[in-house]
Amino acid sequence: MKLKQLEGLLGDLQQFTAPKVELEQYATGPHIASRMLYTAENSFDDITGKVVADFGCGCGTLSVASSLLDAEHVVGIDIDPQSLELAQENAADLELDIDLIQCDIKNLNLRGLLVDTVVMNPPFGTSRKGADMEFISMGMKVATRAVYSLHKTSTREHIKKVALRNCNAISAEVLCELRYNLPRTYKFHKQNEVDIAVDFWRFVPRARDEDKPMDGTCLPTCIQQAVQVLTLKRVVQSSVTGWNKQPLMQELTKALKSVSSDLLDRFIDSVYKFSEQPYLNEGNFGPVNEIGDEVFIDDLNGEVPKDFPEGVYIRNGPNPLNASQTAAESIFGPTSYMYYEGHGMLHAIYLSKSNLGEWRISYKNKYVDTDTFELERKKNKIAFLPSAEGEPCATLVAFLLNTVRFGKPVKDSANTSIFQHAGRAFAATENHLPYEIDINNLRTLGPYNINGAWDQPFTSHPKKICGSGELVTMGTNIEKPHYVLGVISSDGERLLHKVDLKFEEGKLIHDIGVTAQFIQNDMGGISRIGVMPRFGDADSIIWFDVENHCSYHLFNCFEDGNEVVIRGCRTLDSVLSSASHDDDKSKCSGRAFLQPDKNSEGFDPSVDGTLFSRPYEWRLNLKSGTTKEGYLTDEKVAMDFPVINEDFVGVKNNYGYAQVVDSVATSEIGLFKYNRIAKVHFDRQDKENKQLKSVEYHVLKEKTFCSGVQFVAKENGIDEDDGWIITYVHDELTNVSQVYIIDAKRFAEEPVLKITLPQRVPYGFHGNFFYK
Numbered sequence: 001m002k003l004k005q006l007e008g009l010l011g012d013l014q015q016f017t018a019p020k021v022e023l024e025q026y027a028t029g030p031h032i033a034s035r036m037l038y039t040a041e042n043s044f045d046d047i048t049g050k051v052v053a054d055f056g057c058g059c060g061t062l063s064v065a066s067s068l069l070d071a072e073h074v075v076g077i078d079i080d081p082q083s084l085e086l087a088q089e090n091a092a093d094l095e096l097d098i099d100l101i102q103c104d105i106k107n108l109n110l111r112g113l114l115v116d117t118v119v120m121n122p123p124f125g126t127s128r129k130g131a132d133m134e135f136i137s138m139g140m141k142v143a144t145r146a147v148y149s150l151h152k153t154s155t156r157e158h159i160k161k162v163a164l165r166n167c168n169a170i171s172a173e174v175l176c177e178l179r180y181n182l183p184r185t186y187k188f189h190k191q192n193e194v195d196i197a198v199d200f201w202r203f204v205p206r207a208r209d210e211d212k213p214m215d216g217t218c219l220p221t222c223i224q225q226a227v228q229v230l231t232l233k234r235v236v237q238s239s240v241t242g243w244n245k246q247p248l249m250q251e252l253t254k255a256l257k258s259v260s261s262d263l264l265d266r267f268i269d270s271v272y273k274f275s276e277q278p279y280l281n282e283g284n285f286g287p288v289n290e291i292g293d294e295v296f297i298d299d300l301n302g303e304v305p306k307d308f309p310e311g312v313y314i315r316n317g318p319n320p321l322n323a324s325q326t327a328a329e330s331i332f333g334p335t336s337y338m339y340y341e342g343h344g345m346l347h348a349i350y351l352s353k354s355n356l357g358e359w360r361i362s363y364k365n366k367y368v369d370t371d372t373f374e375l376e377r378k379k380n381k382i383a384f385l386p387s388a389e390g391e392p393c394a395t396l397v398a399f400l401l402n403t404v405r406f407g408k409p410v411k412d413s414a415n416t417s418i419f420q421h422a423g424r425a426f427a428a429t430e431n432h433l434p435y436e437i438d439i440n441n442l443r444t445l446g447p448y449n450i451n452g453a454w455d456q457p458f459t460s461h462p463k464k465i466c467g468s469g470e471l472v473t474m475g476t477n478i479e480k481p482h483y484v485l486g487v488i489s490s491d492g493e494r495l496l497h498k499v500d501l502k503f504e505e506g507k508l509i510h511d512i513g514v515t516a517q518f519i520q521n522d523m524g525g526i527s528r529i530g531v532m533p534r535f536g537d538a539d540s541i542i543w544f545d546v547e548n549h550c551s552y553h554l555f556n557c558f559e560d561g562n563e564v565v566i567r568g569c570r571t572l573d574s575v576l577s578s579a580s581h582d583d584d585k586s587k588c589s590g591r592a593f594l595q596p597d598k599n600s601e602g603f604d605p606s607v608d609g610t611l612f613s614r615p616y617e618w619r620l621n622l623k624s625g626t627t628k629e630g631y632l633t634d635e636k637v638a639m640d641f642p643v644i645n646e647d648f649v650g651v652k653n654n655y656g657y658a659q660v661v662d663s664v665a666t667s668e669i670g671l672f673k674y675n676r677i678a679k680v681h682f683d684r685q686d687k688e689n690k691q692l693k694s695v696e697y698h699v700l701k702e703k704t705f706c707s708g709v710q711f712v713a714k715e716n717g718i719d720e721d722d723g724w725i726i727t728y729v730h731d732e733l734t735n736v737s738q739v740y741i742i743d744a745k746r747f748a749e750e751p752v753l754k755i756t757l758p759q760r761v762p763y764g765f766h767g768n769f770f771y772k
């Protein structure tokens with residue numbers, strides 16, 4: 001709005017009809033009022049989109065001006081009810097939404113009302129000594145950005161001294177000196193006009209961190225409404241089960257959409273209290289700092305095998321920024337982070353040879369610099385509200401607030417895997433696009449959307465097709481389309497095939513397998529596995545019903561005559577779906593990870609052993625439509641994070657490697673710890689039980705656990721197991737992290753090399769080896 005237009009509109013406002021001398025009621029003329037507000041906005045950005053309070057608003061001139069300049073919310077406060085009635089009429093005439101409160105400024109109890117800017121033309125303290133300072137003092141308590149005020153020039157020095165000394169101001173500046181033409185207002189005024197010198201002040205309050213309100217009573221109206229809706233729903237929810245989320249989402253979304261991001265930020269600050277989710281900071285699950293430049297390592301126990309390939313071993317894993325703010329408490333209930341959503345950090349071991357053929361080994365770590373990571377780093381606090389665990393209503397609100405504020409309900413954690421395609425590396429987690437990484441320095445290059453052709457989530461485990469070099473991916477989504485399949489060209493530049501498989505529900509599907517055909521694995525509810533041609537569509541899927549289960553990771557898939565064979569690690573429940581309620585969770589983690597004993601007293605099949613993960617094989621006969629399935633290894637041993645020699649993806653292979661769960665240690669904390677590595681011989685029967693496969697174990701020292709196990713193939717190797725297992729390990733007794741290289745053919749023997757790292761490497765998820 002132009003200054004002249006503003007001045008014109010203010011000139012039409014009704015003013016005091018019977019001004020009260022004791023309250024020093026005289027109006028701020030349109031010329032001065034419009035310039036005050038114009039300066040506050042144009043020079044300091046303090047009005048538009050801000051919450052503004054007008055102290056001693058009288059007939060509302062400064063409130064109206066703030067509202068006309070698009071303040072987010074305006075509150076006018078005055079002791080005098082008749083003035084407020086006029087202010088109400090003035091606002092209504094211009095169809096402005098202004099809240100008016102009748103109150104003596106010195107009794108104003110706005111504890112927790114977060115106002116950006118206070119504007120005022122207070123009493124000068126002529127009728128009641130000290131009235132002017134009461135206004136300044138209260139303004140400085142309430143405003144977070146600035147207080148704009150008019151005071152007699154004769155009081156300048158006094159005002160400055162008191163504002164800086166007693167009113168918590170970090171600056172008190174006279175913006176200009178005005179001539180205040182006071183028309184003859186009171187009988188005792190002898191002249192028709194009194195010309196007073198007046199200073200226009202700007203005071204800036206010192207930043208403070210006072211008690212923030214934990215109720216919605218002092219919040220702007222639209223948010224108050226949202227809070228009321230939610231509080232009501234919470235009450236209803238506690239007495240009624242099966243409540244409907246949809247209307248709540250709609251109501252809240254509507255209320256929140258009308259609120260600026262600045263205001264929402266402050267709403268979050270005032271309503272949410274953050275604390276630490278303790279287990280995320282415990283032991284080797286706790287995050288570490290970035291180490292900076294690559295660090296060369298000479299602390300080696302053993303030697304790099306001479307035919308070991310040069311390259312980089314990288315492992316991804318969660319490493320929350322601001323780990324001390326990973327739990328939230330609010331009027332909506334508690335929510336918290338879970339381990340799986342920490343920001344992705346990459347840990348790399350570089351293995352290269354000098355010109356003289358000597359090995360040089362170095363280590364570096366770095367966060368994956370996703371768009372949302374950058375946002376949280378800049379804010380220096382949690383931006384995305386923890387939403388993975390907590391009360392249903394609270395997680396829903398957190399989801400919604402995240403979506404309204406950042407356009408997505410959860411951040412791009414990019415913490416699960418690091419896969420390669422077409423000579424490029426990508427960090428991924430399935431709810432967002434993968435981020436390309438420069439493996440030479442771990443810098444993040446940006447999201448990968450196949451030159452704009454892919455706008456879906458992207459699995460952490462896309463699969464390269466042997467021979468063609470194409471990459472098969474998928475994106476699963478709670479919203480439609482629930483499952484989109486894609487085939488990416490071998491040079492990574494083109495999307496060759498994209499098809500909606502028309503799933504009726506959104507489900508998390510973590511892994512896929514490829515053979516000459518394409519297989520996808522559907523979990524949750526009633527389990528079934530679909531097989532389809534790689535370039536097929538929803539109609540070309542052949543579905544096989546299998547026993548109910550959950551399987552996160554596959555060893556491999558291949559064709560064997562008429563059968564498609566799938567080998568994976570299988571549990572009865574999902575670590576994610578069981579992670580909802582604290583009580584349930586401790587019950588689950590205590591028993592779900594342990595080997596189930598059906599004969600024990602109190603055995604509960606819905607809890608006991610449901611997360612005890614074992615290698616499993618499904619054989620799907622494409623000709624007869626029948627399924628054969630069963631466990632591959634001993635019932636006493638749980639394992640997951642399977643890997644194979646990648647040259648065998650999609651074809652029949654003999655060896656699978658997996659991390660063996662320390663079930664007791666895992667059950668104690670509810671987070672996986674792996675204290676052995678298994679080599680499963682798919683081609684060899686177990687000596688004692690001919691139904692099962694033979695397994696060799698590489699046993700780690702006491703209290704030493706591994707993560708990121710990967711197979712590294714020997715250059716010019718002949719056998720499938722010509723190569724090494726490489727893994728990060730952490731010794732909890734010494735708190736030292738190492739990388740082990742284990743000869744895959746002499747699997748149970750001591751590692752051929754142990755590399756001691758300069759810094760602890762927290763437990764994490766998947767690793768990969770990038771050959772030079």
Ligand SMILES: C[S@@+](CC[C@H](N)C(=O)[O-])C[C@H]1O[C@@H](n2cnc3c(N)ncnc32)[C@H](O)[C@@H]1O
Nearest residue numbers: 023026027028056057058078079080104105121
């Ligand atoms: C100088 S007038 C300004 C009016 C209005 N802000 C304007 O610019 O036209 C001062 C206002 O402060 C109000 N007032 C005086 N003492 C007050 C107090 N203790 N608490 C709240 N308002 C008070 C008066 O009623 C009056 O409306």
